[in-house]
Amino acid sequence: MENQIFELQYALDTFYFLVMGALVMWMAAGFSMLEAGLVRTKNTAEILTKNIGLFAIACTMYMIYGYDLMYGGGALLSGISGQGETYSNASDFYFQVVFVATSMSIVSGAVAERMKLFSFFAFAVIFTTIIYPLEGSWTWGGASVFGLYSLSDFGFYDFAGSGIVHMAGASAALAGVLLLGPRKGKYDEAGNSKPILGANLPLATLGTFILWMGWFGFNGGSVLAMASKESADAVAMVFVNTNAAAAGGVIAALLFAKIWFGKADLTMALNGALAGLVAITAGPDTPSALVATLIGAVGGILVVLSIVWFDRKLRIDDPVGAISVHGVVGLWGLLAVPLTNSDVTFSGQLIGAVTIFVWVFIASGLVWYALKSIMGIRVSAEEEDDGVDLTECGLEAYPEFVSK
Amino acid sequence: MENQIFELQYALDTFYFLVMGALVMWMAAGFSMLEAGLVRTKNTAEILTKNIGLFAIACTMYMIYGYDLMYGGGALLSGISGQGETYSNASDFYFQVVFVATSMSIVSGAVAERMKLFSFFAFAVIFTTIIYPLEGSWTWGGASVFGLYSLSDFGFYDFAGSGIVHMAGASAALAGVLLLGPRKGKYDEAGNSKPILGANLPLATLGTFILWMGWFGFNGGSVLAMASKESADAVAMVFVNTNAAAAGGVIAALLFAKIWFGKADLTMALNGALAGLVAITAGPDTPSALVATLIGAVGGILVVLSIVWFDRKLRIDDPVGAISVHGVVGLWGLLAVPLTNSDVTFSGQLIGAVTIFVWVFIASGLVWYALKSIMGIRVSAEEEDDGVDLTECGLEAYPEFVSK
Amino acid sequence: MENQIFELQYALDTFYFLVMGALVMWMAAGFSMLEAGLVRTKNTAEILTKNIGLFAIACTMYMIYGYDLMYGGGALLSGISGQGETYSNASDFYFQVVFVATSMSIVSGAVAERMKLFSFFAFAVIFTTIIYPLEGSWTWGGASVFGLYSLSDFGFYDFAGSGIVHMAGASAALAGVLLLGPRKGKYDEAGNSKPILGANLPLATLGTFILWMGWFGFNGGSVLAMASKESADAVAMVFVNTNAAAAGGVIAALLFAKIWFGKADLTMALNGALAGLVAITAGPDTPSALVATLIGAVGGILVVLSIVWFDRKLRIDDPVGAISVHGVVGLWGLLAVPLTNSDVTFSGQLIGAVTIFVWVFIASGLVWYALKSIMGIRVSAEEEDDGVDLTECGLEAYPEFVSK
Amino acid sequence: MKMVTAIIQPKRLDSVRQALSEINVTGVTATEVKGFGRQKGHTELYRGAEFVVEFLPKVKIEIAITKEQLDEVIESITSACKINGGKIGDGKIFVSSLEQVVRIRTGETGPDAV
């Protein structure tokens, strides 16, 4: 009978992992819709192709080698057909694999509308096989950083991956964007930023809601256990805080945009929701719901400032604001943890953040650079004018609609 | 070991609440897409902003005070960081908070295309902090109505909220619409109704499917327990009946529209699905699947009649049919309970319905009226012509598409 | 206490069924969006109506009689209000009913843009009441084929329905398409295929992601149990393999299309994902993740070949590629099982496949033929030119957009 | 015969159509266009960056008429579009000469075909 109880606990934990993982998988649709809504019509089919392609690549490469590098267990999942200790190993892999896809998804938005599709896929192969898994091995995997130091010694804490997943994706994106340059027409000769409007805001909004929903799996699943009173309470609190932070992000971004721009800019409200979610991801377990709302709200304000700052001051062209949402706010998420978690220090968080950023940024930069030399990473100016849908995919996203 | 079993039960019930709650949260996306599809292009970005904003407001205000008013436990969730008896308190809050957001979502569709965005948000603050929670305290909360009488004494029964959530939202919407008046151009001088076509029916259909899916959480979660044979059977039956009623609503509305109008009006099929769902929500636990189908089918016919009646006879302009779907059919749902549940009486249901309607309608009317006096609730005629997207949000939903 | 443990297991299994079923229900939205994205604007509202209508019909007819025919238990679910042995009977019905809807959904895409709406609904009634349930009774139901032979004697194995659900739907579609003929303008006098472009690829992509997500319920739920270590491990492995096969399908289809056509055709990537999913559905329980990826990849290549072959060689006009995705790849899925499951033989699989195909194709053909004689199945050439949205539904999907 | 082309505010299309049918104009073709005249576009903010909406949405209507109808048609369009004494953006009317008109259905040509 003891065994039956164990089996039930095992089954519940496994089931919990699978349901949470399915929600995270759903985030792939969220990123696709968000990005498809924020680019121009002529680049829509390509970004959809990019998103479904990168998800498939991430799932395959992480299965082949990435999971082994991050957590051990053998390439090709050789070690996970067997059973786990308190839940099925396969469910753990399933939950982890959708995380690497999330991190990769962040990149696709930032490099949108001008990157060669297959260069992007080549990058995705390396990012999901090595760059992310190695960084993941230092953090969640517990390995030491190139044998030099161990992040756990500094008490680095990143509950569900504000840094490990989101800032990592943003760091890779930043490296790519720097090498790629802004979209044609984004800055005039005087260096003034010229807005390029997203073509389909209902899609972008849908994407945001999908991400919001999926994030319950992202954070909720990161408790890694459900089948006890303690873990059940923890998961429930994580759900509440995740939701609260997203709500705080929306309200703050909306009000802030209204005050600053005089208009309730929908795209900023969407970025605010995502910023709230990214902000709470490093520590959704310790704050109260009110504090979670505030952490999200700070994220919501930060993201508006950061998007404008990247766009107008740094002249870094990030069509969907991915670097701000996942990078800048990801960092804020890491640094906010010590506010409510006394086991965590600012310095430890900073060391972790720097470690992740330096590794991912440099490694990604080198890979982008190599790809640039070998196959090129940017489409020609003429192809950019015509839209990458035609040149990369040979079709249009809305062939019947009259569009610019 | 007994404790282990208790913990497992506790974990399963908590997990069940969280999964059901995530489905209900997902309904926010459903309302957004439904409404975005049924308004004109020029008002699409604004209604998306309204929907994501109201969800955030509902989550925050209910956390700050609404939950306390409805169920006690302290403002700011001070009482719920602790643990529950048979499931986590936090999971209960999570499940409840998405209900208030649902009720609020109903309003946004009815007042679409002409209301000031920030007046709407102001209303949302009051509705989700006081109007809905107070009404909820009388019903699910068990408190007496202003100390006068107690609905439980009349055996009022509203399983998942046909009245408490849906009719309540519709009552608030009705009060708003009456003060707001119809959209410009909706009625000609002779008082003839002029249709204003929804701009994007695939979005509206997507929204309906999202709501359908989310409703399994809405009704299924309202059993409030999963971890016993009895409750598991109950939840399963609720799922079956919820699905059956929606199906009945679709078929009835489609056939009825085909016979009446000569065409299989898609928008009526969508309203039919929602009507089926609203109709069964007051009592998805007692009917057989066949009876549930019929209850839904009656809802599907009612909704077609009601939409036409409101539009052409009463000249109340409700762009998405929210008052009919959630109000009229919500009432039908309440009154249908005694048909299959012998513990419930028509009179009890009627008293409950009247109580909810009177309170929400009057309280909302006063708030709308106050807002009208203070900040105005309607955009100017010129702004309405140009579309609220430009004037309220400063952007267009589909900036590249040529539209009216 | 033993009883408590039993109740917990019962509750967990029931809950698992319901969650998996909700995911499968969600596939209805996936098919709707996929098909709405792949037809022309002028036929979009009608295909949405078709999809929500068929889902409602499937749910109602299977409740009235289909479930009884397939698994026994009495018409009108008379036998299932009671309780099950290890899980609630109602949850089993819920899980099964969304399968018949899936099978029916496959048909709607293939006959799109030219079929009469109500003839389609009439077919749906018969397919979901008799044709599918009878076939299902021979396979999952365990009954003998017209008293002649029993598929279980041949060891026929179809885990979640590559053949029973997907190939069956495709067989019914093929019979319909043959009687219906190609869309006007699809082939010129010389018999050359003229592409007819899908009008909204973001919708089609969304639909694919929805199906991908829903498929975890489709395959994962088909383990039919969760509440033991063994079944939990099995469900987890099924999730991993389902995901791996879809990923393999995307990569293979994308690369193959890139090599063959010179372009990364998004629609082929989408079909590749679905092909991967269909391919693994007959046996997601036995392969390793790597082998599952390969089974999906073969599906991805097959689907590209098959779509081109049906279109250009056989001149069978299947607007969304349903016959290739679900039929051809469904067969591949059945035949791939013996590769990793030693209890299964090629011959057994072939006999099962032929049985399903012959029955469904002939029975459906007769029904289509009868409908053609009685009420006609094809709209007039003029109606086809104008688009079925106007003639069947009396409205346009995007009334404001200027479209062809 | 004359071709009258008017560029008007989209929101006036309905009243123009009514005004024209009152004077028995039996054919109109409308196109969605973007334009600017004296009415320059306005400045908008998108994600915090300013931009000028150069082209504003307009509707172009084309009406083929006989010489005799010309003044009445111009008058009719003008009064349907000139609101509150005339505001920038109210629109513009262009008149050119038509050499031939053919009604495909009947093959009629000239003023009869208009």
Added chain:
Amino acid sequence: MKMVTAIIQPKRLDSVRQALSEINVTGVTATEVKGFGRQKGHTELYRGAEFVVEFLPKVKIEIAITKEQLDEVIESITSACKINGGKIGDGKIFVSSLEQVVRIRTGETGPDAV
């Protein structure tokens, strides 16, 4: 030089294009428009309320040609659009005079540029 403008049923665009290429017309511009002539819109029901679809979707094609090509072009369009002896809605052709044509690429002008 002449500018021929035809308003046709969208479903005829393909046949017109073919008919024109058979008589060596080398340039065509097409616009999606809405219009009404003798063919009045029909009444539809939306959510139970009647409304008249005033403007029907049409395609406008513009073809710049030399004077010599005029009759042939009109003939060609007419026969591609007149179906079953002529139905209301088949369309209308307008001809006006062109003073100048310039091919941007080469700078050619006049009939050579057409």
Added chain:
Amino acid sequence: MKMVTAIIQPKRLDSVRQALSEINVTGVTATEVKGFGRQKGHTELYRGAEFVVEFLPKVKIEIAITKEQLDEVIESITSACKINGGKIGDGKIFVSSLEQVVRIRTGETGPDAV
């Protein structure tokens, strides 16, 4: 008065608009059209089947001007659209005569109304 109609590449719209405002053209109307001239469409593959994209997306701009402005306007459009010495697809300009122009707002007519 003249009506200048130019069919150009969509991507040139911005430079044409700028070029025109430099020579003080105060009104422009733009329409999204599809067209072909010498530049024939290209062949695409969709789901493995070849098809010819007959009509390519273009923008039509219409500019009403006085006779005096004509040469300058043609020159200005030409130089904004002729890229790299002229490529097929660069576009075409049509000029016709305008008999009358009316500014609705003020009722002005003739050259003053342009």
